[in-house]
Amino acid sequence: MQVVNLLHSGFTDYREVDAMQRRLHADTLNGGPDSLIVAQFSPTWTAGRHTKPEDIRDQSLPVIAVDRAGSVTWHGPGQVVIYPVVRLKQPVDLIAWIRSVEYGVIETVREEWGLPAHRIEGRAGVWLTEEGRPDRKICAIGLKVAQGSTLHGIALNVSIDRAHAFGGIIPCGLADAQVASLNWEGITSTVSAAAGALIPRLFHSIRPQLATPDQELETRTTA
Template sequence: MRVLNLLPNGHVPYLEGDRIQRETFQQVKDREVDDTLIVVEFESTYTAGRRTKPEDICNTNLPVIEVDRGGSVTWHGPGQLVIYPIVRLKEPVDRIKYIRAVEAAVVEAIKETWQLPVEIVEGRAGVWLRHPDRKICAIGLKVAQNTTMHGLALNLYPDFQNAFTGIIPCGIDDAGVTSLQEEGIETTLEEAMYALVKKLETHLQPLLWETTKNNATTHPIGGEN
């Protein structure tokens, strides 16, 4: 599986990252390149998925970008690691199995790397800590023409004085948002990238169409444009 590591590019404008995602989607769909994990840290941006309700955006002056993923409104920005799996699923495509595979990869990575007791909450997307309920990783996915888009956003150390303000994150008004730092864990984007990439490769492999180019994994060492 190819890893397209954009972290050396710094804080990437959301629309630039989205352009790269959509170009990669076309290439993977057409089997021009191998299944790809795009790794990126965005500039501060609000995006609204297909299930966003008007009341989820409290500050109507916020610039919000509408996107075609599932879920409601959320924030992306510094201190948050975003990974987009752009992969071609074998037939018959099982969207639920794909979602569960991504969730399982994130849960295992967090538990094994940082020993946090995260879990999946039935009826709520993402990865959570409980009592009180607080989301540490948002997951919003899309499958089109057997190929996936969008992905996960793990909060490492965002500035909560600015991040997620003016919205009801993911449209959930009875739970909070947290980060590894808020839970007492200091880490880096690179450490989190390696932990998540390893688990995503493991959990997604059984669901994938045959490899398009070769069977080797491209390790995320440098950046690509």
């Protein structure tokens, strides 16, 4: 599996990465390699299939309609995004795929940074919960499977700026929840370091769902 690392390019336009993932998706359907795309986006809103007009209160950032599940979210500085573009084993078990992605993130947040991350039944993503506080999503997960190959992925908040992230939307359309970031939880990490911790664990967790599970990671850095 190739790791297409775009982090050294700085902030990447969402549309460029979206076009890349669709090219790689087409390649996988023709027997090409599985891939993990790793990026940090320029600020933007992405609106999933379940977005309601009232979920976006501020349109000062570009609003990009996307074909993943879920509502609107923010992408931008301090957030690492990973898109697995992989062929799944047949018959495709969509729930097992979602759980495998969630598990990779949960294990990373717990083992690498010591936070009690977990999933919440009926709510996508990876969460932190604490009595007396609203649930806090530290990693958004929005996935799609088309013709047995996957699109979209995860967005882990690492070192985001409270003043400029999420304020203009109802994140994921959940008015009763909040977002979290590693730096807001007292943890200092760069996006690159967080990606380095997450990639191998995510690869290990999704490997049983792959059509060709006997693979190794091969990094291709894009300048």
